[in-house]
Amino acid sequence: MLCGTYHYNIDPKGRLNFPAKLREDLGSSFMVTCSVADRCLVVYSMAEWEKLVAKVESLPMGKSRAVRRRLFANAQEVSPDKQGRILIPQELMTYAQLSKEATVLGISNYCEIWDDSLLEQQMNEEDQQMLAETVEELGL
Amino acid sequence: MLCGTYHYNIDPKGRLNFPAKLREDLGSSFMVTCSVADRCLVVYSMAEWEKLVAKVESLPMGKSRAVRRRLFANAQEVSPDKQGRILIPQELMTYAQLSKEATVLGISNYCEIWDDSLLEQQMNEEDQQMLAETVEELGL
DNA sequence: TTCTTAGTGGGTAAAAGTGTGTAATTTTGG
């Protein structure tokens, strides 16, 4: 179960420490790609990634060409070094506007990597209305 | 698993560096031909190419004549040189409007080679509606 | 305290990518 909020600095070499707790669950290598919903990166374990790939490949090419392009072309397999850091590819750094301060979120079956200031913004902007409705629906 | 975005310059001799990560998966030689869907080139490992050939040959000639022409007449087997570069045949350069700046995309079981400006255009033009629907369907 | 683990910083060697020269091959024209 992936959970928790972890704050780190990206070092001058572009390396981001990846939380030990999450590494335990994700295994020795995992997939990083752009979120299609937000300006952040998402991380999947190889197992979760395979599931996603299977789903996409079950769709007809005509309909899924654009999604395939975005999903796969932005994806990278990464393995943490001995100290648990990963190297974020330049394109992904740019997409997620990552510079120095970054936060990793564990979200049940995947993770998100955010630039700190974008995350703060996101938290403020999120639709409170929808949030309230969903909470009601869940009976929380 | 072919994935990632790789940006290179085509040198004055018409050689394009082909990403080491993708070469690992594709093997020591592979097929390059025109995309039937877009103004870009597509690259298949020899294994994937065989599959594709089998599929096409299973279609009736009447229906598939045009596709066969495009696919086979433009297909070329290429092997990277010691530094990992491939020489793009002139016809393919012309078809994909390749000049200097090119981008290689890994897309699961094949690759695409784009002229940078065409790729940018393509990404902007793609049907956002359909993209959103497909993303929703996949639960991303 | 001392040991262990997580996180940070930096050096070095290997690999990837780029440019250029030369030999081999193919094409073209006489």
Added chain:
DNA sequence: CCAAAATTACACACTTTTACCCACTAAGAA
């Protein structure tokens, strides 16, 4: 059919990037 020209293949040198390694600090547990 041969020689010149063009093209392609191969080799080498160089630069940049990435992977790998080691040392250090901080925090928590024994």
